[in-house]
Amino acid sequence: MKCGRHAGVWITPTIRPHAPFRLDERGRARFNGRMSMFDQTSAFGGAPSTFGADYVCSCHGIVAASQSLVHARVAQTRLAADDTATPQARSMTMPWEGNAASLFRQRLADCASAAQRALDDAEATLRIAGAGA
Amino acid sequence: MMGWQVTSYVSGGRYSTAEREDYASLARLMDDVAADWRAAATAWSSAALELARDQASLTWCSSVVPDEGVTISHSSLPYGTLIQRCSDHAAACEAIGGELDEMSSLLIRAHSLYEDCESWARRLVTETLQMTATALPKHSLFGTAAAVASGIAVGSASEGGFNPIYGLTSTAWAQEGLLSGAATYLGGIHPGLAPMLTNEVNVAAGALATGTKPLKDTMQGDCLTVVEVEPNAMVVGSSTSVAESLENLRRLAEERLGKIDLGSGLSYATIAVQRYRREDGSSAWLVTIPGTDGEWDSPFGWMQNIELMSDDPRQRMQADSARMVAEAMRQAGIGGDEPVALIGHSQGGIVAATIASDLADEYDIRHVVTAGSPVANHPIPSKTWVTSIEMDDELVAALDGAENPRTGNWLTIRGHATRSVQTTPAGVGADGSCAPGNGVSSWGKDFAAAEVTGAPESKEITHWLKYHQAAYRNATDLGSPAVVTHERHFQQVIEGELEETRYYRGRMSLYGASAAPSSAHRIDTDAFGGRD
Numbered sequence: 001m002k003c004g005r006h007a008g009v010w011i012t013p014t015i016r017p018h019a020p021f022r023l024d025e026r027g028r029a030r031f032n033g034r035m036s037m038f039d040q041t042s043a044f045g046g047a048p049s050t051f052g053a054d055y056v057c058s059c060h061g062i063v064a065a066s067q068s069l070v071h072a073r074v075a076q077t078r079l080a081a082d083d084t085a086t087p088q089a090r091s092m093t094m095p096w097e098g099n100a101a102s103l104f105r106q107r108l109a110d111c112a113s114a115a116q117r118a119l120d121d122a123e124a125t126l127r128i129a130g131a132g133a
Numbered sequence: 134m135m136g137w138q139v140t141s142y143v144s145g146g147r148y149s150t151a152e153r154e155d156y157a158s159l160a161r162l163m164d165d166v167a168a169d170w171r172a173a174a175t176a177w178s179s180a181a182l183e184l185a186r187d188q189a190s191l192t193w194c195s196s197v198v199p200d201e202g203v204t205i206s207h208s209s210l211p212y213g214t215l216i217q218r219c220s221d222h223a224a225a226c227e228a229i230g231g232e233l234d235e236m237s238s239l240l241i242r243a244h245s246l247y248e249d250c251e252s253w254a255r256r257l258v259t260e261t262l263q264m265t266a267t268a269l270p271k272h273s274l275f276g277t278a279a280a281v282a283s284g285i286a287v288g289s290a291s292e293g294g295f296n297p298i299y300g301l302t303s304t305a306w307a308q309e310g311l312l313s314g315a316a317t318y319l320g321g322i323h324p325g326l327a328p329m330l331t332n333e334v335n336v337a338a339g340a341l342a343t344g345t346k347p348l349k350d351t352m353q354g355d356c357l358t359v360v361e362v363e364p365n366a367m368v369v370g371s372s373t374s375v376a377e378s379l380e381n382l383r384r385l386a387e388e389r390l391g392k393i394d395l396g397s398g399l400s401y402a403t404i405a406v407q408r409y410r411r412e413d414g415s416s417a418w419l420v421t422i423p424g425t426d427g428e429w430d431s432p433f434g435w436m437q438n439i440e441l442m443s444d445d446p447r448q449r450m451q452a453d454s455a456r457m458v459a460e461a462m463r464q465a466g467i468g469g470d471e472p473v474a475l476i477g478h479s480q481g482g483i484v485a486a487t488i489a490s491d492l493a494d495e496y497d498i499r500h501v502v503t504a505g506s507p508v509a510n511h512p513i514p515s516k517t518w519v520t521s522i523e524m525d526d527e528l529v530a531a532l533d534g535a536e537n538p539r540t541g542n543w544l545t546i547r548g549h550a551t552r553s554v555q556t557t558p559a560g561v562g563a564d565g566s567c568a569p570g571n572g573v574s575s576w577g578k579d580f581a582a583a584e585v586t587g588a589p590e591s592k593e594i595t596h597w598l599k600y601h602q603a604a605y606r607n608a609t610d611l612g613s614p615a616v617v618t619h620e621r622h623f624q625q626v627i628e629g630e631l632e633e634t635r636y637y638r639g640r641m642s643l644y645g646a647s648a649a650p651s652s653a654h655r656i657d658t659d660a661f662g663g664r665d
Contacts, residue, residue: 059194063208066187070215073173073180077226080169084229087163094159095152098612100243100580104236107579111232115170118225125218129210 070129077122084115135590138553138582139524139603143245144252145537146544146615156244163237170230174223181219188212235579243611248539255536259310260328263534266314267324277311280304288592298592305526313534331535332510338442346451349436354643357432357453359460362638364397369405369421371631375502375520375623376605378419378476381405382504383598386423386478401426402433402639404458404481406465409629417472418465419627422458424479424505432457432639433480441483442532444510449487453641458484459492461637467496474500474626478598479529482506482521489517499626500619504601507533519543520619522604524550524595544619548604550595553584575610583607 088108096104194207241247266273284303289295304311313333317324320337327333368388369381387393389403405421426433432453440452449455467473473496475485482503489498490512500518505527513519521537523530525547537545575583583606585599608616 057194057207059191060206060208062187062190063210066184066210066212066215069180069183070219073176073219073222076173076176077222080166080173080226080229083166083169084233087159087166087233090159090162094155096156096240096243096612096614098617099576099610100239101612103576103580104239104243107232107236111229111236114225114229114232118222118229121218121225122222125215125222128218129215 067129070126074119074122074126077119081115081119084112088112136553137550137585137588137592137600137603138578139548139550139585139600139607140582141604141607141611142242142251142547142549143608143611143613143615144248144545144547145539145541146613147541147618148244148615152614153244153246156240157246160237160240160246163233163240167230167233167237170226170233174226174230177219177223177226181216181223184212184216184219188216239579239581239611243613245613245615252536252539255309258306259313259535262307262310263314263317263327263333264324266311267317267327270314270318273311273314277304277307280307292591294591296592298594301528301594302526302592305531308526308528308531309534309536312532316534332444334507334532334534335442335444335510338439339445339448342440342443342448345436345439346448349434353430353434353436353453353641355453356642356644357456357460357639358642359457359464359637359639361464362399362403362636364399364636366395366397367634368395368397368399368636369407369634372407372419372627373624375476375620376602376609378421378474378502378623379504379522379598379602379605382421382423382476382478382481383602385421386481386598389423390426399636400638401428402431402457403636404461404639405634405636406461406467407627407634408465408632409627410632411629415471416468416632417627417629418462418467418474420458420462420473420475420485422475422477422481422484424477424481430641432641434641438480438483441480441487442507446491446512450491452484452487453639454480454484455487455491457637457639458488461639462488462496464637465635469495470497472497472499472626474498474502474623476502476504477506478504478601479506479596483508483511486511486513486519489513489519493517500623502623504598505530505596507531509533509535509537513543515540515542517542518619518622520623521545522548522601524548524600524604526550527594527596527600529596544615546604546608546616548595548600548607550585550600551582553582575607580607580610583610 088105088111091105091108094101191209191212194209262273280303281300285295285297285300288299288302292299301308313327313331316322316333316337317327318337320333320340322330322333322336330336368385370377372378372381384393384395385399385403385405388395388397389399389401404423407419407421409417409419411417424433425435425438427435434453437452437454440448441455443449450459462473475488475498477483477485482501483506485501485503486506486508488496489501492498493514493516498517500520501513502520502522504522505524506521507530508519508521510533519537519542521530521544523537523545526549537543539545583603585603587599609620
């Protein structure tokens with residue numbers, strides 16, 4: 001996501017690791033009820049649109065940004081899912097025994113399954129985002 | 134219906150350093166992975182918001198609003214579906230992170246990975262309170278009274294009725310420090326030395342006992358009669374574990390006080406001595422010692438506790454309860470080279486620790502189990518393994534004013550009682566109908582706690598054995614290597630077949646005129662160090 005180069009108003013603080021975006025006052029003024037086809041900046045503010053001059057609606061940029069966002073989140077989920085397998089594997093080699101140890105190993109296995117399910121679901125979301133364009 | 138449950142924390146005992154480091158490393162890894170999942174959850178939530186904003190931006194698109202005749206291409210996404218899915222992913226990621234956090238906590242608690250830090254923090258609090266109580270006694274008294282009053286007020290309000298027991302709960306963290314501060318005063322210990330000591334209470338008890346012992350002897354007498362008694366029904370059965378021995382201890386303790394009726398006819402101040410026959414034909418012994426009964430002619434009265442807590446071994450062994458148990462062991466014929474395990478509740482535990490400390494040369498005492506007993510400063514030799522079970526707000530276990538030693542041979546299980554939904558077990562009625570239980574198993578509770586059997590709805594003092602039993606059950610469920618090792622050691626001491634269970638009853642009298650049968654044995658206190 002791009003960040004506006006000119007002065008603007010901060011509109012959304014976010015926890016996601018990217019630079020905060022700004023309301024593009026100039027671009028917003030030009031919308032005037034419609035998206036501008038001409039020489040507009042990105043809907044996200046910042047650099048001039050690469051597609052505005054080609055008479056292409058900026059909704060393409062928004063959609064691409066949305067897809068990129070989902071893609072990034074899926075990648076993050078994949079990393080977490082991959083990491084979840086490690087404690088599960090290590091728990092199997094520990095000498096810890098007893099009721100709580102059995103519970104621990106079973107719940108870690110459940111976690112690993114849940115992590116895989118979460119990843120599968122996230123990838124399905126990515127496919128939906130990809131197919132929807 | 135509400136009940137009570139106990140969560141256990143283990144300290145001391147035997148650990149493999151390498152294994153412990155492995156567990157700590159795994160716990161750190163799990164914390165990291167849990168943090169990854171929580172970050173992913175936050176990111177998905179944020180993504181849902183951003184997609185909602187994108188969706189809002191698209192409402193300006195001319196594919197949505199009729200255009201003005203210019204033909205251009207548009208694109209869109211099923212934003213509603215995507216936003217919902219992002220929210221679902223956030224919830225799923227959060228759940229996985231939470232699950233990993235819970236399992237990491239279980240691992241940490243089971244292996245006491247924060248034990249060192251917790252112990253130092255507790256010691257710091259205790260010593261600080263002790264110094265404060267010594268330097269500012271009036272302020273400390275006022276502060277303690279305020280803490281007790283506020284605890285009672287809050288607890289009673291939550292319960293809907295006045296209950297002073299909450300005063301103990303609210304001051305649980307301060308009890309050892311305040312008691313050792315008070316003991317510094319009573320024992321005449323120089324305040325400057327106090328922070329370097331842990332036995333202030335025992336010094337003070339020794340000083341107190343010099344006055345209370347003659348008083349007790351005047352009121353109750355010093356003549357102890359110990360006789361073997363035959364029960365009409367079995368009370369203390371065969372045991373193969375600490376848990377079973379605790380249950381036997383509870384049965385004996387409650388039977389002799391009339392809290393349960395097993396039809397044995399046993400009365401107060403009765404202990405049990407069991408002989409186990411090992412495979413090689415040798416004998417092992419288990420001595421079961423209940424706590425204070427407070428009867429007027431009982432060697433397990435209230436004032437004997439003071440002598441038992443003394444730092445002077447002669448004073449300790451002159452306590453009537455210690456003399457009685459020593460005499461019962463002699464009458465039972467326990468040999469000096471035969472392994473012995475002692476298990477005691479409250480005063481019974483202090484007696485067990487006293488005998489392990491002061492009769493170490495006469496008996497081969499291998500293992501002592503104490504429940505709710507303040508024995509931190511008893512000089513139990515390292516050849517004797519100690520398993521101490523204490524509740525954090527029972528007060529009695531804090532009367533030693535110090536934390537138990539955290540050594541390989543000394544394991545302490547500290548229980549913390551919390552309110553829970555009481556469960557009822559499934560069963561079959563008299564008419565053969567099935568009565569479904571509403572039990573939530575310890576497994577179902579992730580072994581966070583073990584239910585206290587037979588606990589009332591309202592808060593009661595947690596000094597009762599059923600709380601220690603629950604604490605031990607939770608610690609056993611955790612599978613801590615330290616607990617497993619101590620349990621195994623206890624089992625090895627009494628390994629074998631139960632050959633006999635003998636019960637001994639003690640009575641105090643002023644003049645030695647006892648109604649005891651001829652087998653009765655008059656105890657000579659000089660035999661245990663003599664009187665001054």
